[in-house]
Amino acid sequence: MNALAADRKQWARDHAAALRNLYGSLDGEGLVKVMTQLEFRGRIALVSSFGAESAVLLHLVAKVDRTIPVIFLDTDKLFGETLRYRDRLTKLLGLTDVRTIEPDPVAVAERDPDGVLWRDDPNACCRLRKVEPLNRALSGFDAWITGRKRFQTKERAELPNLESANGLVKVNPLISWDAEALDAYRIAYDLPAHPLVEDGYLSIGCMPCTDRVAPGGEYRDGRWAGSEKKECGIHLEADGSGI
Structure with a gap:
């Protein structure tokens, strides 16, 4: 790590800690x-998958400022339902700056020419199609908003509302919300559900790596089912730490 990157990471850690002291009780x-x-202001973006619970956070952000940049990672492996849901919510909420980010086509041709890297090395596929494109998209921002919640996995159970990773402050407005609160909010504001939720998909990512969750299963059981993989990597530090 060069000195500039190290300084940037230290700035983000210190800034996140200072903000927690000021706003540690805030959410939503x-x-x-x-x-x-x-x-x-002007230096923050929302990163949204337009997945199962995305409508709530997108609505919260739209109520505050519809011009806040929204970054959407189109991995070229998504469900068609997700792409149509993105378009529907963008129009419904009046979002004016939704940025669809795609993987580098040259890198894809070199590292995944047959399109089956997801099967052979899912971690490498996520780096290629999610982590690297997001890092490029967040260049120039100081902070980004995530939709993670504590109830989703045991690894996320202790998440703070403000943290840092890779030189950026991360804002988690929904950490304390449970599934019932999210659903109640969505119904109260008449927000459409992702069309795959009724079909048993609780956490929705790329089509080849997402499955239905059996009744009584854990929230993210359908993600990389049958493997030890739990995260795509966008919430990890460059050294692999974090959640």
């Missing part, structure tokens, strides 16, 4: 408002 719309309008 209140946290979104403070982070986007006061602390990082």
